[in-house]
Amino acid sequence: MARKMMQFTRLRGDMPDKRAADERRDDFDEIYTGFADDRAADQASRCEQCGIPFCQVHCPLHNNIPDWLLLTAQGRLREAYAVSSSTNNMPEICGRICPQDRLCEGSCVLEQSRHGTVTIGAVEKFITDTAWEQGWVQAITPIEERDQSVGIIGAGPGGMAAAEQLRRHGYKVTLYDRYDRIGGLLIYGIPGFKLEKTVVERRAALLAESGVDIRLNFEVGRDATLADLRQTHDALLIATGVYKARGLSVPGAGLPGVLPALEYLTASNRLNLGDSVPAFDSGDLDAAGKDVVVIGGGDTAMDCVRTAIRQGATSVKCLYRRDQANMPGSQREVTNAIEEGVDFVWLAAPEAVVDKDGRAAEVRAVRMRLGIADATGRQAPTPIDGSQFRLPAQMVIAALGFEPEDLPTLFGEPDLPVTRWGTLKVDSHSLMTDMDGVFAAGDIVRGASLVVWAVRDGRDAAEGIHDYLQARAAAATAPTGDMALAS
Template identity: 80%
Template sequence: MTRKMMQFTRLDGKTPEKRGADERRDDFAEIYTAYAPEPASDQAARCEQCGIPFCQVHCPLQNNIPDWLLLTAQGRLEEAYAVSSATNTMPEICGRICPQDRLCEGSCVLEQSRHGTVTIGAVEKYITDTAWDNGWVKPVQPLRERDQSVGIIGAGPGGMAAAEQLRKHGYKVTLYDRHDRAGGLLIYGIPGFKLDKHVVERRTHWLVDSGVEIKVNVEVGRDISLTDLRQRHDAVLIATGVYKARGLGVPGAGLPQVLPALAYLTASNRCNLGDTVPEFESGLLNAEGKKVVVIGGGDTAMDCLRTAIRQGATSVKCLYRRDRANMPGSQREVANAIEEGVEFVWLTAPEAVLDQGGQVSAVRTVRMYLGVPDATGRQSPVPIEGSQFEEPADMVISALGFEPEDLPALFGEPDLPVTKWGTVKVDSDTLMTEMDGVFAAGDIVRGASLVVWAVRDGRDAAAGIHDYIQAKQKDTGDAGDIALAS
């Protein structure tokens, strides 16, 4: 049924129902149920259709959010999906894992006026899941097939986004990934309770049906060189992401029971995908029956905390050096973690990991206070002298973020230009490096960031690659060289 817009005056904002904490902490299924058609249309109809859509402005993809909210309220879901997917390669994934409270929903005019934001992410998920269920998500069929090919290193969100756009132009596209499944952090880094793996695998199969070749278990620098890829393809895109964990940097950090977050999450995701993981079977990467301490305050830390709860840890605590208001992670994720039994120890920082006989026994911690703001305006945490205490622990997970790997060494390509931070140096307009025909996008350029930014960068890189190849081929006037289809 068609709804009038601006229904925020009579309807409160309401997210889809969450499964109860007692139920959801016993499994890795997604915690939010799906919108039914009527509630989805009602929530979409709350949109004010404001003249300056700040939700769209603050979306990295500049998604046409008011337009597809209007179409959803009118029951025109196939059109809503067409609008949504025109700017977003994987809206069903962004609808699930984007921190909307920090982006589109946090910028909604209704949120700022205290009427409660439109539930943009949940409606986005509803639109695309409905599209999949009704067969509206069709494989890419380019208007023409080209002879040129592009090799993409990394089958994560940035690489997948670029692959889709390049196939729309008709290029032959090959994704190379060092893991045994495509998806990158989507498949191995994000737990199933936030992103069901079927959703990622469905998108991967769709890329294959669209003509993208995916080669897994291929590591550049070991199985193939960057030079080989440059000879094989007309352009190469580096979209590896960043996987090197930032070190904990305190005494005791080298103990076997001090784990990097990604190793811990990958083991859990592999087990849930049906793989056998020896380190999990041995108990090293399994939190069952253990007192777990997670150090960090971002979304990766939240993922580790909530995974440990589901694995049956006896206690799960988060040490964060600032307060809740200053956490970098989604407040929605913090609330979900608290509901599930996580305890947050605010304004604390680790000084050392203690052991007994080579086994972690506790984290020596110091209390902090927030001091004078730094140049960014953020208050710096300062230790309180004499406030040390010990937090008992059997397993410590370090979730302090990620840094780039040494790609010139990893690829055996010393000429690959990188910044002082180790990210790949590119032209900001074209995303091409100083190596002719070699482009880079996503976290390996901007540093550890959000999936939605990787998607944006992948799409931008595809546009840069298309322009580069056409300039090389002197074919820009060809009738087939049109803007990307939606």
């Protein structure tokens, strides 16, 4: 039954049902159930169809959110999927893992007017999950097959989005990745309780069915240099992401038991995928029976604390130098973590990791206060003299963010242009580097960011590559006189 819109006056905002904390602590399944049709339509009908939709403005993909909310409220789900997927290559993934409270939902006019946001992410997930169930998600069949080929280095969300867009244009696309599965951090970085891996695997299968050649366990610099790939393809896209962990810079940071977040999360995800993980079997990457301290306040830190809970840690504490209001991670994730038994130690920073018998045993920390705002507008944390305290910790996980790897050295291409931060330099419009036909997108250009931004950058890069290849093709077929005039 079709609903009228603007039902926020009689319907409160509501998320899908969430499994009880005691139940979900014991597995890595997603914690939210899906909306039923009626509940999804009800929640979509709360939208007031703003003349200026701030939800859309504050979405990196500028998704047509009011349109597909209206279509969902009217029961026109196939059309809702068509609108949703026209701007987003993986809406069911973004609906699960985007920090909507900081993006579309946080900018919703109803949220700003204290009526409670429309639960946009949950409806987005519902639309595309329904599309998969109904068989509406189909492999790409280009209208025209082109002779030109594009190589994409990195099969994370940016590379996957670019591959899909380029196949729509009819290009031959080869997707290279150094790991044994497609998806990047979607597979190995984000735990299953936020994103079950079958959701990513069906996207990978769709790309293969669409004609994308996927080369796994392929490392540029080992199996081929960047120069080799430039000879193989008419254009290249570098979408490797950033994987180099920022380490702790305190005494004891090198002790056994002090781990980078991604190493810990990758081991857990591999285990849940059925892989053999010797470092987990040995206990090095298993939190069971240990006091765990996670240092950091972003979404990766939330993934680590919630993973440690599920592995059976004795205690799990998150140490963050600012307060909850100033943390970069999703507040929704903080709530979920607290429900599951995580203890947050706000306004505290590590001073050292203390050992016992050569392994991490404690974290010595100091209380902080928020002082004068820095250049970014955030209050700078400063230590409080004499406020040191200790936390038991046989496992210390550093979740302090990621930096780019040294791609010019890894790729055997010293001329690859990088910034002083190690990210790749590109033209802001075309996303092409100073090397002709070599483009870059996602975190390797932007720095560590969100999946939704990687999708946006991958789509933009695909359009830049299409324009470049079309211009090359036009120049190659132009009469000699026209080329002389053009020059």
